[in-house]
Amino acid sequence: MKYTPQKGEVVYGVSQRIFAPQDKIKTEIGGRSPSISPTIYIRRITMKTQRLVSLMLVCILVLVAACTSTQPPAAPAEKAAEPAAPAAEAQPTSPPTTAPTEAPTPTAESQPVQAEEEHQPVTLKVMNWSQEQADFYQEVAAEFQKEYPWITIQWETMAQKQYKEALPLMFKSEESPDIFFWIGRDRTLTMAELLDQGWIRPLTPDGTVPNDWLARWPDNLFLEGINIQDGQVYSFPFNDNLIWGPGYMYINREVFRSAGLDPDSPPQTWKELLETCRTIVDKTEAYCLAVPLKGTDLQRTWYPIAGSIMTDQFFDFKNGRFAIDDPKLLQAFEFIKTLYDEELVVPGVNDKTFARQSMASGQAAIYFGGAWMPGVFRKMGFEDLDLGVAPPPYPDNQPRGALKRGNTENKYWVSSQTQHPEEAWLFIEWLTRPDGFFAQEYLKRGFGTLAFADNQKYIQDPAMLKVAEIAPQLRVLYPEPVVACPDIAKSSAYIEAENYHKNWEWEAMVEALTTGQDFAPVAQEIAATKNKIFLETIAKEQSENLQVSISCWTYPEWEYNQDFNPENYSQHKP
Incomplete structure (x- = not known):
């Protein structure tokens, strides 16, 4: 008869079998209180009974054989082997050296014993701020538990503003999640910020990770001072830093065709872009470009244009200075201003949402944006948009620059307050498998790109595949x-x-674009002011024995359109 559990009784859910509490077991076995767990005790009684019955049957068979056979009695049969105990999954004392393989599925009979003998149930709390992916995270938690049934993932996500307010309070009250998402004020120095706050611990119990786990990422993404401190690994690049980023030119192919232009032959130089824009405005009712100017939204157009001639940063790492006044960056600004002067851009100080809608609805032909834009257009309701993707145009007959491929994607961290560092590592190892459930589904669903997976293998959106194809020529x-x-x-x-x-x-660029004023004098004032503060602060810190100098930020041997060689870091010690 099926037993109905009462309040306070333990239910072992792995095999869906129910056991009464200790006092009921006492009654059923004559008042004896077992020192071992109820599950194992009952199992042992069952096994002893089975052995006794087996021995009696063997004796009967031997007697019958002796009475009926004319041959000498056979040698006694070997003792039947006892049922083997289920193989134990060793509790890791150090990270695995290879990605775990799928273990044989335990039988229903062995599962509750295994769970009780070897692992206590553990709940890991994971938090981030990607609310639009909340349903996916629940699927991830369920899939992970199939491999690690004693670990429950409780994945909570909330709005970014709410998250940034809540997480510090959770650490203050010592109720922080086991694994959390965080991007620091300086994205490259997030680890230093979190170590200073005492929020994080290494990814693994002993701080070391297997080499084959590190090999899931491209070279030079695990660096001391960024995600490694004193040889211990504290985080990992989550989104990739090659595909994921700004700089792509998105095209409304229907507008191009209406202007008699071939959308498969987009403009490749600044001069060609200017001519293309003039044709679109002359032959259609649309503008050429939709450029957002609200707040810092101009960055969506500035990054690809400035990066095409020099750098998308306001700081010049080749010469070690704030450089908005550099002649090349002034040239990039003047090119954008020409597009405004000839009324080729949707008018007004509009935000990014308005600019995106303008392009997707056919009021403009081109919008510059990040790798995430194919998914954004779909979410905005433009599923039928005939979308083209192209690299940004480059300046005519001049050396090219490139956008920054920075080590800025270290986003998931293990809390210093976690009571479950081994289980946290098991989850991170599982999460980052290049061909695992998380990687495949994250990419198939168009949530972004990943640093540890073959993105083009699983991305299904044709526009995103084109983005991935373009990326290597954009960033260094x-x-x-x-x-x-x-x-x-x-x-x-x-x-x-x-x-x-x-x-x-x-602010200064938007004002110059909308009023027509000369930007160069303002750019010179900005650069002079910031460089003065920069150098004075370095000098002050040196006087306080901080080991920094301007050489730490100056790399004259580096070219803007080439990957920096890490071997050259040794030349820049303070």
Whole structure:
């Protein structure tokens, strides 16, 4: 008869079998209180009974054989082997050296014993701010538990603003999640910020990770000072830093055709873009470009144009200075201003949403944006948009630049307050399998790109596949000063200069575009002010024995359109 559990009784859910609490078991076995768990005790009684019956049957068979056979009695049969105990999954004391293979599925008979003998139930709390992916995270949790049935993933996600307010309070009250998502004020120095706050611990119980796990990523993505501290690994690149980023030119192919242009032959140079824009405005009712100007939204157009001639950064890592006044960056601004002067751009100080809608609805032909835009257009309701993707145009007959491929995607961290570091590592190892459930489904569903997976293998959106094809010609690895000079993690020189009159560059460029004023004098004022703050702060920090110098931020041997060679870091010690 099926037993109905009462309040306070234990239900072992792995095999869906129910066991009464200890006092009921006492009654059923004559008042004896077992020192072992109820599940194992009952199993042992069953096994002893089975052995006794088996022995009696063997004796009867031997007697019958002796009475009926004319041959000498056979040698006694070997003792039947006892049922083997289910193989134990060793509790890891150090990270595995290879990705775990799928273990044989335990039988229903063995599962509750295995779960009780070897693993106590554990709940891991994971938090981030991607609410639109909440349903997917629940699927991830369920899939993970198929392999690790004693670990329950409780994945919570919330709005970004709410998350940034809640997480510090959770650490203060010592109720932080086991694994959490965080991007620091300086994305490259997130680890240093979190270590300073005491929020994080290494990914594995002993701080070391297997080499074959590191091999899931391209070279030079695990660096001391960025995601490694004193040889211990604290995070991993989540989104890839080659495909994922700004700089792509999105085309409304129908508008191109209406203007008599071939959407499969987009403009490749600044001059060709200008001529294309003139044709579109002359032969259709549409504008050529939709450029957002609200707040810092101009960056969506600025990054690909400035990056095509020099750098998409306001800081020049080749010459070690804030460089909005550099002649090449001024040239990039003047090209954008020409598009405005000839009324080729949707008018107004519009935000990014308005600009995206303008292009997708056919009011404009071109929008510059990030790798995420194919998914964004779909979510905006433009599923039928005939979307083209192309690299940004480059300046005519001049050396090319490139956008930054920075080590900025270290986003998931293990809390210093976790009571389950081994289980946290098991989840991270599982999550980052290149051909695992998470990677395949994340890419198939168009949530983004991943640093540890073959993105083109699983991406299904044709526009995203084109984005992935274009990416290698857009971005190069920039120098990361903290690798050369670890004390940069303690320095405020760059941050103080960058944040002086926050968004000053964007405000000045928007004003010049909308009023027609000369941008060069303002650019010179911005650069002079920020460089003064930068150098003065470095000098002050040196006087306080911080090991920093301007050489930490200056890499003259590097070319803007080439990957930085990590071997050159040794030349830039303070």
